[in-house]
Amino acid sequence: MQQPNQQKGIFASILHDDRGGKIFLSVLAVVVVLVSTLNLFVPESAALHVSTYTVTLLGKYLSFALLAIALDLVWGYCGILSLGHGAFFALGGYAMGMYLMRQIGDRGVYGNAELPDFMVFLNWSELPWYWYGFDQFWFAILMVVLAPGLLAFIFGWLTFRSRVTGVYLSILTQALTFALLLAFFRNEMGFGGNNGLTDFKDILGFNLQENSTRVSLFIITALALALGYLVSRYIVTSKLGRVVVAIRDAEDRARFIGYRVEYYKLWVFVFSAILAGIAGALYVPQVGIINPGEFSPLNSIELVVWVAVGGRATLYGAVIGAILVNYSKTFLTGALPEVWLFALGGLFILVTLYLPKGIIGLIEQIKKRKSAAQS
Amino acid sequence: MKTLDKLRETMRRDRVFDFVAEGRYPFSQQGRHTVVPGQLDASHGTILYMENVTVEFDGFKALNELTLYIDDGELRCIIGPNGAGKTTMMDVITGKTKLDTGTAYFGQSMDLTRMTEYDIASAGIGRKFQKPTVFPEHSVFNNLELAMQTDKRVWQSLIAKLNGEQLDHIDQVMNTIGLTEQRHNRAALLSHGQKQWLEIGMLLMQNPRLLLIDEPVAGMTHQEMDKTAELLLSLEGKHSIVVVEHDMDFVRSIARKVTVLHEGSVLAEGNMDKVQNDARVIEVYLGE
Numbered sequence: 249m250q251q252p253n254q255q256k257g258i259f260a261s262i263l264h265d266d267r268g269g270k271i272f273l274s275v276l277a278v279v280v281v282l283v284s285t286l287n288l289f290v291p292e293s294a295a296l297h298v299s300t301y302t303v304t305l306l307g308k309y310l311s312f313a314l315l316a317i318a319l320d321l322v323w324g325y326c327g328i329l330s331l332g333h334g335a336f337f338a339l340g341g342y343a344m345g346m347y348l349m350r351q352i353g354d355r356g357v358y359g360n361a362e363l364p365d366f367m368v369f370l371n372w373s374e375l376p377w378y379w380y381g382f383d384q385f386w387f388a389i390l391m392v393v394l395a396p397g398l399l400a401f402i403f404g405w406l407t408f409r410s411r412v413t414g415v416y417l418s419i420l421t422q423a424l425t426f427a428l429l430l431a432f433f434r435n436e437m438g439f440g441g442n443n444g445l446t447d448f449k450d451i452l453g454f455n456l457q458e459n460s461t462r463v464s465l466f467i468i469t470a471l472a473l474a475l476g477y478l479v480s481r482y483i484v485t486s487k488l489g490r491v492v493v494a495i496r497d498a499e500d501r502a503r504f505i506g507y508r509v510e511y512y513k514l515w516v517f518v519f520s521a522i523l524a525g526i527a528g529a530l531y532v533p534q535v536g537i538i539n540p541g542e543f544s545p546l547n548s549i550e551l552v553v554w555v556a557v558g559g560r561a562t563l564y565g566a567v568i569g570a571i572l573v574n575y576s577k578t579f580l581t582g583a584l585p586e587v588w589l590f591a592l593g594g595l596f597i598l599v600t601l602y603l604p605k606g607i608i609g610l611i612e613q614i615k616k617r618k619s620a621a622q623s
Numbered sequence: 624m625k626t627l628d629k630l631r632e633t634m635r636r637d638r639v640f641d642f643v644a645e646g647r648y649p650f651s652q653q654g655r656h657t658v659v660p661g662q663l664d665a666s667h668g669t670i671l672y673m674e675n676v677t678v679e680f681d682g683f684k685a686l687n688e689l690t691l692y693i694d695d696g697e698l699r700c701i702i703g704p705n706g707a708g709k710t711t712m713m714d715v716i717t718g719k720t721k722l723d724t725g726t727a728y729f730g731q732s733m734d735l736t737r738m739t740e741y742d743i744a745s746a747g748i749g750r751k752f753q754k755p756t757v758f759p760e761h762s763v764f765n766n767l768e769l770a771m772q773t774d775k776r777v778w779q780s781l782i783a784k785l786n787g788e789q790l791d792h793i794d795q796v797m798n799t800i801g802l803t804e805q806r807h808n809r810a811a812l813l814s815h816g817q818k819q820w821l822e823i824g825m826l827l828m829q830n831p832r833l834l835l836i837d838e839p840v841a842g843m844t845h846q847e848m849d850k851t852a853e854l855l856l857s858l859e860g861k862h863s864i865v866v867v868e869h870d871m872d873f874v875r876s877i878a879r880k881v882t883v884l885h886e887g888s889v890l891a892e893g894n895m896d897k898v899q900n901d902a903r904v905i906e907v908y909l910g911e
Contacts, residue, residue, distance in 0.1 A: 487768070488780040494758040494769055501756045505825070506745060506775050515777045 262482050268608070269481055272564040273474055279306075280470045284463050300462050304534050305578065307466035309571050311531040314473045316554045316566035317480055318523035323552070324561035325484055326516045327496030329414075331548050332421030333524050335428050336396035338542035340525025342432075343395055345445035345538040346379060347388030348456075352449050365447070366440045376438045385452060392529040393522050400521030401514065408510040408517075413499070422545050429543035444539025451533050462534070469530045473567070476523055480563055483519070492516055493561075553596050559606025568607055663730040663747055663832055670695045670833055670863045671716065676725035677887075678711055685711040686722070687887035693833070698859040700874045701867045703884035704907060709867045712884070713835050717750050718743045729833070749831035753838045755818040759811035763802050763821060766810050767793045770825035792828070800824040800854060816847030820854060827858075834864045840873050852876045 263269050283306060286298040315337050322328045354361040358368040362375060381387040403424060407417055435441035454461040483489050495502045495509050503509045532538045541547075550573070558569020573595070580588045603610055663670075671693040678686040686708045693699055703709055714720035715727055718740040727735040733746060744750075758766050771789060774780075785793075797803050800820040805813060810821060819839055826834055839855070840848045848870070855877055858864055868874050874881065874895070881898045883890045891901045898904055 483781065486781050487783040488777060490761060490765055490769060491780055493760055497758050497760055498756050501758065502769075504744065505770050505829070506741070506772075507769075508775070508777075511777050512780075 258482075259478070262478055262485065264485075266481060266485075268562060268564045269477065272567060273477070276470055276474060280467055284467060287459070287463055300459050303466050304462050307462075307469045307534045308531060309574050310466070310469045310473050311527045311534070312551075312554070312574055313567040313570040314469075314476050314527035314530070315524050315551060316558065316570035317473075317476055317563055318520040318527065319551055320555050320560060320563055320566035321480055321483070321520045321523070322517055323555060324563075324566070325489065325496065326492045326513060328513065328517065329418045329552070330421045330517075330520075331418045331545065331552065332423075332425035333520070333551055334545075334548035335421075335425035335543055336400060336521040336524035337528040337531070337547075337551075338428070338432075338538065338540075339396045339399065340392045340528030341532040341538040341542060342439060342445070342528075343382075343388055343391040343525070344529035344532045345448075346382040346391075346439075347385060348448040348451060348533060349445050350379070350383040351451065352447065355449055356447070364440070364445070366435075366443065367438070370435060372438075379438070389529070392525050396521040396525030396528075397518050400518045404514040404517040408513045411510075422548070425543050425548055426545050429540050429545070432540035432543055440539070442540065444537060444541075445532075446537040446539075448533065448536055456533060456536065465530070465534050469534070472526060472530055476526070477563060477567070480523070483516075484563070488512070488515070550592065553592060553599075555606075556599050557595060557603075557606055559608030562608045565606055565608035572607075662732075664732045665695045665730045665832070667731060668695055669693070670697075670730060671865075672726070672728040672731075673712075673715070674726045676712075676715060676722050676727060678708075678715060678720060678722050684887050686715065688725070689884075689888050691882065691889060693863055693865060695832075696860045696863055698855060698864045698877065698879060699866070700878040700881045701865060701884060702869070702871070702874055702881060703890075706886075707884040708887040709884055710837070711887075713750060713837060713865075713867065716743075716833075716835060717748060744829075747830070747832040748835065749826035749829055749833070750835040751819075751822055751826055751837060751839065753841060755815070755822045757810040757813075757818050757821050757825065759809065761810055762807050763797065763805045763810060763813070764793065764807060766821055767796055767824055767828050770828040772829045796824045796827045799827065799857065801850060814847075816843045816851070819843070819851070823854065827862075831862060834858070834862050836864065836866045838868055839866065840868065840870055848873055849876075 263273075283298050283303060286296055287300060287303050290297045292299075315333070318336075319330065319333045322330050322333075349364045352364065356365040356368075358365055360368050363372060367375070382391070403421075407420060412420065431437055432439050432444075433442055439445070448456055450456055451461070451465075454464070456462075484492075491502065491507055491512055495507070495512055499509055528538075528542070551570075554569040554573045555566045556569070557573055558567065559565030573592075576591070577588060580591055599606060605612070669692050671691070673689060673691045676686050676689045677684060689708065689712065691712075701709055701712070711720060715722050716729075716735060718735060718738055722736060729735050729743070729746060729748060735743060738746065758769065761769065768785065768789075771792065773783070773789070794803075797806060800823060802813075802817060802821060802824065805817065810818065813821060823834075823836070823839070836855075840851050843851065852873065855864060855866065859879075866874075866877070878895050880893065881895055882892045883898055883901075883904050885903075885907050890907065891898050891904045893901075
């Protein structure tokens with residue numbers, strides 16, 4: 249994987265010998281164009297019409313796919329198995345949720361222009377200081393990036409510097425998300441407690457129930473996913489990416505050569521957390537709710553399963569895994585609700601035992617066998 | 624930490640007046656030299672001084688009054704039975720083990736006892752451990768690229784591009800270690816011997832002045848051994864090399880000068896013939 253010396257433009261050089269990425273981005277583009285046209289311009293009575301429900305569902309999958317890319321960066325490339333990445337996703341979601349909450353204004357049940365409903369319900373008289381500024385969209389977006397980034401920075405700084413690795417680090421990340429789950433459950437925290445934030449009305453003045461808003465959110469999510477993929481791809485093909493893989497495979501050796509291993513880990517971890525936060529921010533307006541359940545350890549573990557199923561350290565593998573597992577989740581929880589958790593567990597065992605490199609690994613194996621048979 | 628460093632700098636005995644430093648002092652002439660901090664000074668032809676070094680572990684003297692000098696550009700073999708202190712000696716040089724008494728200097732000016740492992744490595748002492756560790760998922764080329772001496776900070780790595788000079792350096796080292804044909808192969812696919820060479824190549828990418836190599840031919844075939852000997856001999860003169868090795872045939876094939884360690888100190892030193900005929904050496908080592 250040598251750098252192409254000639255300047256070919258940034259996209260070309262990022263996707264240089266990345267066939268999977270090219271296929272993924274093309275499929276994404278086709279799906280987005282097709283789905284939005286079929287929703288907006290085909291009458292509802294027609295057989296080809298795509299319902300708004302489906303559009304939103306797909307948008308949800310795409311935000312999950314972005315989250316999976318974030319995890320693949322730290323797990324697949326840097327070897328940090330984070331079992332708490334859902335926490336960063338949820339923090340980004342909460343930041344967006346707070347903005348949407350403030351947008352409701354006096355249209356809430358209690359008609360209070362300043363305070364969200366749950367605060368009125370708790371008999372609070374004024375807005376807590378950490379809710380200041382969330383009526384501004386730019387501020388909320390800033391927080392979408394800052395909140396997960398800062399948490400990841402502090403957590404990573406403390407753990408990587410003390411050279412906590414492997415299982416111990418995984419357990420710590422799990423504890424992190426669990427602690428946040430408990431904290432956000434408390435009403436006194438001021439984030440809506442058990443119920444979380446919901447009843448959103450509009451975003452930037454556009455009605456969230458409107459078809460066109462839904463489709464726009466879907467398209468924006470797809471764009472964010474594509475951009476997230478390209479940036480991540482740039483990172484993993486840069487020298488930084490090679491150092492990170494080197495750290496994964498032989499950490500002491502990398503340190504001995506003169507790389508400050510903890511800074512590299514920290515950088516990737518923070519970047520990944522920010523990406524997860526952005527995914528969360530895209531998720532919330534589409535599903536219309538954010539509650540502490542998003543912090544639950546189970547969510548983070550499910551996320552690990554997505555990446556494992558798709559195939560680690562390929563980026564597009566994580567996307568495939570996220571979409572496939574979530575599609576089957578939607579299908580199974582509808583058809584056979586009690587089976588879903590067993591299916592998930594079974595899937596994880598199956599993948600660990602027989603598909604250590606996930607679906608992408610399987611495809612590559614089949615390809616190799618074919619070419620071997622031909623020659 | 625910063626104040627401590629500053630204090631140290633002020634209290635240095637080897638450099639009282641700044642203005643005496645080369646270039647500033649009008650009477651400093653060619654041939655005379657002053658100490659420049661952080662720069663190797665081997666102007667007297669010796670790159671490593673170890674004098675009366677003793678290292679004790681719970682009463683056991685792993686090194687006992689060891690005195691050893693390595694010349695600049697020399698290829699030196701060190702042999703000795705198990706427990707003779709070979710590994711401890713390497714540990715002292717690389718800063719992994721602190722010595723109890725004695726002095727260890729890299730060149731005339733760098734006190735190894737006061738430097739950290741990281742400082743010693745960046746000052747130009749490279750060490751190859753017995754078991755080869757390379758980055759298995761990276762190609763030979765990328766392994767060498769990562770080992771190169773450049774800015775290794777995170778943001779710089781994100782935008783780093785190889786320039787022509789660096790490419791040439793990689794090609795040149797790849798040629799030296801004989802892995803040009805494996806250029807794009809993953810390191811995991813290399814043979815044991817090739818991994819050892821690659822690791823030596825990774826050390827060379829850092830332009831070290833002194834290379835410490837621990838048992839380079841353990842587990843190698845005869846052909847690989849011959850190639851390793853060739854490789855080490857080709858490095859002689861450009862780098863100072865200290866090889867610790869058990870295999871006597873191999874030592875015979877490369878050694879100009881051999882040092883025999885025994886119970887933590889030097890038992891004999893000289894060319895292979897002289898050492899082999901030394902009665903005490905025969906008794907403790909070669910005769911067994």
